[in-house]
Amino acid sequence: MKPFTTLVGTVVPLNLANVDTDQIIPKQFLKSIRRTGFGDNLFDAWRFLDEGDFHKTPNERELNHEFVLNHARYNGAAILLAGENFGCGSSREHAVWALEEYGIRCVIAPSFADIFFNNCFKNGVLPIVLDNVSIRKLFEEVEQREGYSLTVDLPAQQILKPDGVTLAFDIGAHAKHALINGLDDITLTLEDAAAIRAFEAAHRANHPWYFPQ
Amino acid sequence: MPPVAAQTLYDKIWNMHLVTERVDGTGLLYIDRHLLHEVTSPQAFEGLKLAGRTPWRVDSNLATPDHNVPTVPEERVLGIAGIEDEVARIQVQTLDDNCAEFGIQQFDIRDQRQGIVHVVGPEQGATLPGMTIVCGDSHTSTHGAFAALAQGIGTSEVEHVLATQCLVQRKAANMRIVADGVLAEGVFAKDLVLTIIGQTGTAGGAGFTFEYVGEAVRVLSMEGRMTLCNMSIEAGARAGLVAVDETTLNYLKNLPFSPQGDDWEAAAEAWRGLVSDPNAVFDAEMRLDAAAVEPQVTWGTTPGLVTGISGEVPDPDSFADEATRETARRALAYMGLEPGTAMVDVPIDRAFIGSCTNARIEDLRVAAAVVRGRQVASTVTQALVVPGSGLVKAQAEAEGLAQTFVDAGFEWRAAGCSMCLAMNADRLEAGERCASTSNRNFEGRQGHGGRTHLVSPAMAAAAAIAGHFVDVRELL
Numbered sequence: 001m002k003p004f005t006t007l008v009g010t011v012v013p014l015n016l017a018n019v020d021t022d023q024i025i026p027k028q029f030l031k032s033i034r035r036t037g038f039g040d041n042l043f044d045a046w047r048f049l050d051e052g053d054f055h056k057t058p059n060e061r062e063l064n065h066e067f068v069l070n071h072a073r074y075n076g077a078a079i080l081l082a083g084e085n086f087g088c089g090s091s092r093e094h095a096v097w098a099l100e101e102y103g104i105r106c107v108i109a110p111s112f113a114d115i116f117f118n119n120c121f122k123n124g125v126l127p128i129v130l131d132n133v134s135i136r137k138l139f140e141e142v143e144q145r146e147g148y149s150l151t152v153d154l155p156a157q158q159i160l161k162p163d164g165v166t167l168a169f170d171i172g173a174h175a176k177h178a179l180i181n182g183l184d185d186i187t188l189t190l191e192d193a194a195a196i197r198a199f200e201a202a203h204r205a206n207h208p209w210y211f212p213q
Numbered sequence: 214m215p216p217v218a219a220q221t222l223y224d225k226i227w228n229m230h231l232v233t234e235r236v237d238g239t240g241l242l243y244i245d246r247h248l249l250h251e252v253t254s255p256q257a258f259e260g261l262k263l264a265g266r267t268p269w270r271v272d273s274n275l276a277t278p279d280h281n282v283p284t285v286p287e288e289r290v291l292g293i294a295g296i297e298d299e300v301a302r303i304q305v306q307t308l309d310d311n312c313a314e315f316g317i318q319q320f321d322i323r324d325q326r327q328g329i330v331h332v333v334g335p336e337q338g339a340t341l342p343g344m345t346i347v348c349g350d351s352h353t354s355t356h357g358a359f360a361a362l363a364q365g366i367g368t369s370e371v372e373h374v375l376a377t378q379c380l381v382q383r384k385a386a387n388m389r390i391v392a393d394g395v396l397a398e399g400v401f402a403k404d405l406v407l408t409i410i411g412q413t414g415t416a417g418g419a420g421f422t423f424e425y426v427g428e429a430v431r432v433l434s435m436e437g438r439m440t441l442c443n444m445s446i447e448a449g450a451r452a453g454l455v456a457v458d459e460t461t462l463n464y465l466k467n468l469p470f471s472p473q474g475d476d477w478e479a480a481a482e483a484w485r486g487l488v489s490d491p492n493a494v495f496d497a498e499m500r501l502d503a504a505a506v507e508p509q510v511t512w513g514t515t516p517g518l519v520t521g522i523s524g525e526v527p528d529p530d531s532f533a534d535e536a537t538r539e540t541a542r543r544a545l546a547y548m549g550l551e552p553g554t555a556m557v558d559v560p561i562d563r564a565f566i567g568s569c570t571n572a573r574i575e576d577l578r579v580a581a582a583v584v585r586g587r588q589v590a591s592t593v594t595q596a597l598v599v600p601g602s603g604l605v606k607a608q609a610e611a612e613g614l615a616q617t618f619v620d621a622g623f624e625w626r627a628a629g630c631s632m633c634l635a636m637n638a639d640r641l642e643a644g645e646r647c648a649s650t651s652n653r654n655f656e657g658r659q660g661h662g663g664r665t666h667l668v669s670p671a672m673a674a675a676a677a678i679a680g681h682f683v684d685v686r687e688l689l
């Protein structure tokens with residue numbers, strides 16, 4: 001996993017609530033058995049007017065110029081500013097893979113769906129929850145100023161705005177440590193292998209019916 | 214011994230599986246059952262292999278392909294070779310290969326026990342009370358009907374569970390949903406859960422584990438309870454629970470994976486304690502009168518945008534805040550609906566009876582009772598019935614339900630997810646409108662540009678017959 005420390009990036013605003021993972025990466029792209037190759041199809045049904053499939057490259061597609069990701073001023077954005085309950089619906093981690101491959105390393109929203117939120121941390125993408133007032137202000141500022149960018153400082157747990165204002169954010173100590181160091185969760189959990197084994201033995205003795213004979 | 218504080222059902226299952234708690238408050242939760250399917254597992258197996266790891270406990274895993282499998286009987290008899298789409302074929306083959314390599318039990322595409330993973334687990338007794346269950350699929354919440362803590366996870370977590378038998382998680386808060394009274398004739402668990410989501414909204418359950426209680430829940434069958442728990446995720450809750458009672462135990466007794474003989478007696482005794490303590494404290498509560506619920510139809514592009522069949526398409530301007538108004542405007546534009554249109558005046562192009570929400574035998578019985586002796590409307594281009602598993606299919610054929618559907622003009626298919634998410638050939642064309650028993654009406658869910666209205670199996674059957682939405686109670 002790519003470590004995440006400090007990110008300086010352009011912000012793209014997607015001012016919609018309940019953006020579901022079916023929109024972030026539509027079902028036809030879930031047939032792949034790989035972890036890569038999803039970036040071109042991020043928000044496929046919104047970014048393009050024609051229906052996408054595996055065999056079409058972006059150059060052959062009909063762009064939807066109305067959709068915010070296609071506005072030239074947001075080219076190369078690394079931070080997505082979103083509405084409430086971002087990433088709801090399907091558990092598909094492909095949604096995070098698509099965002100990451102497209103270049104989004106940080107999503108800022110008033111709230112996230114639980115499974116999506118967890119999936120972000122496994123892929124070096126930082127989901128940040130901010131209060132509604134700060135989010136509304138960010139949307140206004142992004143719209144007003146072309147090239148609006150933020151500095152996301154994970155070790156300090158704060159966002160630095162162009163006007164010098166800083167916004168603090170929360171993150172679990174474990175998730176923060178793993179992100180900063182690019183650590184994979186499995187290695188960390190296996191440090192507790194002995195505890196898992198001991199738990200398992202007792203659990204089997206108390207609840208043998210959960211363990212096929 | 215010091216007195217133990219009153220616990221909710223969720224607290225009990227959580228504590229029963231907590232291996233260790235970390236300083237930041239996350240817990241390492243032991244997982245009893247891991248269900249796998251073809252879409253969210255390939256990258257997990259690949260990661261496992263690249264790291265030179267093997268599954269921690271092979272016999273906790275159970276796999277079946279469901280999302281991608283063709284449902285046309287002529288294609289299905291060919292097994293994997295019958296999957297026309299090469300990318301999909303490789304994915305199903307990859308599940309086969311991974312299961313063979315690691316010795317994981319799989320009900321493969323030719324096995325009669327194959328089906329939608331959330332239908333298969335319970336019908337095999339692979340879902341047991343008090344278990345922790347995970348699957349790389351958000352509708353794993355279904356299994357909570359058995360008082361199992363069942364949650365959807367991402368692919369990295371699938372790999373994590375394979376490698377460590379554990380999930381790293383922060384404990385959720387408890388929310389109790391009390392459904393007083395009893396559902397009226399012609400009103401089902403689907404209508405109840407759509408009503409609940411209509412009130413909580415799609416995010417109202419975020420951060421909570423639901424427990425469904427009350428008279429209406431107590432009298433529900435296991436199939437109905439599964440429908441209820443299945444859609445907890447559509448309210449934002451990762452898991453929903455129903456406490457153990459005799460209905461639970463009667464369902465599980467003598468199933469292939471259930472404990473047998475003396476083991477059964479001991480297990481059943483332990484499981485009877487899987488209820489919330491009488492004075493347990495919940496962080497939130499929602500109460501509704503189930504007797505007042507009418508058949509529901511969604512009109513928008515999230516499950517929370519729903520109304521009773523006697524209602525009409527709302528006027529976006531009638532909502533209190535601008536964000537909701539904007540959401541409603543977008544939804545109506547996508548759905549091609551005009552404010553003020555009575556729901557019974559909305560015509561449909563297709564009907565789909567299937568999915569992990571509503572493709573169990575009871576669902577098919579209810580739908581068949583509605584269509585018996587009637588015909589699908591000539592304006593409806595396709596009416597599909599896709600049983601949830603090969604065993605449900607066989608049972609429905611033995612009971613004559615399949616013939617009833619075919620006689621009425623429905624297509625009778627083989628088991629799989631099918632038009633619930635349209636990964637295979639079963640799908641809507643742009644602009645087509647569908648009465649669907651599935652769980653998501655998101656844009657494009659059933660096909661690019663397709664318009665989905667979520668309803669109960671009885672309501673989908675009734676709409677197929679009438680050619681438009683109709684109160685199924687008029688047909689009973």
Ligand code: SF4
Binds near residue numbers: 331352651652
């Ligand atoms: S039936 Fe639909 S919701 Fe259920 S597992 Fe399959 S695709 Fe997911």
